[in-house]
Amino acid sequence: MELNGKQVLVLIDLYQERRLLWDSSDSQHKLKNQRHDSLTEIAVSFEVDKNEIERKWKNFTSHFWREKKKEAETKRTWSGADEPYVSKWFAYQPINFLGDKNKPSKTQDSTKRK
Known part of the structure; x- marks a missing residue:
C-alpha cells in the first residue's frame, strides 16, 4: 500500500481522532475490541x-521518533548550536501530538505525612 502525502495526513488525522489507539492513559486503550474496531474503521476508509x-x-x-531524537540530541549536546536540527519531514508537525504521550505523569510522594 502506497500513500501519497495527502493520504498520509488523512491517516494521521484519523489516528489523532481515535485517542484510544495511541494514548495509554485513555480509559478505552486497554479494551482490545475497541482498538480493533477503531483500526478497522480506518482500514475500511482506505480500503x-x-x-x-x-504496519504503516x-x-x-518510528520515523517521527527518529526525527524527535535528532532534535533532542542537537539541543542536548550543542553539536548544532548555531543551527539546531529541525525536521523537514512533511508529516512531522501533524504527527507531533505523539510527542507528549510518553511524558511521565506527576506522582504523589507517599512518604509524606498529612
Missing part, C-alpha cells in the same frame, strides 16, 4: 486490511 494500517502507522511513528 485495505487492518494489518496494513498497523508503525513506520510513521
Whole structure:
C-alpha cells in the first residue's frame, strides 16, 4: 500500500481522532475490541486490511521518533548550536501530538505525612 502525502495526513488525522489507539492513559486503550474496531474503521476508509494500517502507522511513528531524537540530541549536546536540527519531514508537525504521550505523569510522594 502506497500513500501519497495527502493520504498520509488523512491517516494521521484519523489516528489523532481515535485517542484510544495511541494514548495509554485513555480509559478505552486497554479494551482490545475497541482498538480493533477503531483500526478497522480506518482500514475500511482506505480500503485495505487492518494489518496494513498497523504496519504503516508503525513506520510513521518510528520515523517521527527518529526525527524527535535528532532534535533532542542537537539541543542536548550543542553539536548544532548555531543551527539546531529541525525536521523537514512533511508529516512531522501533524504527527507531533505523539510527542507528549510518553511524558511521565506527576506522582504523589507517599512518604509524606498529612
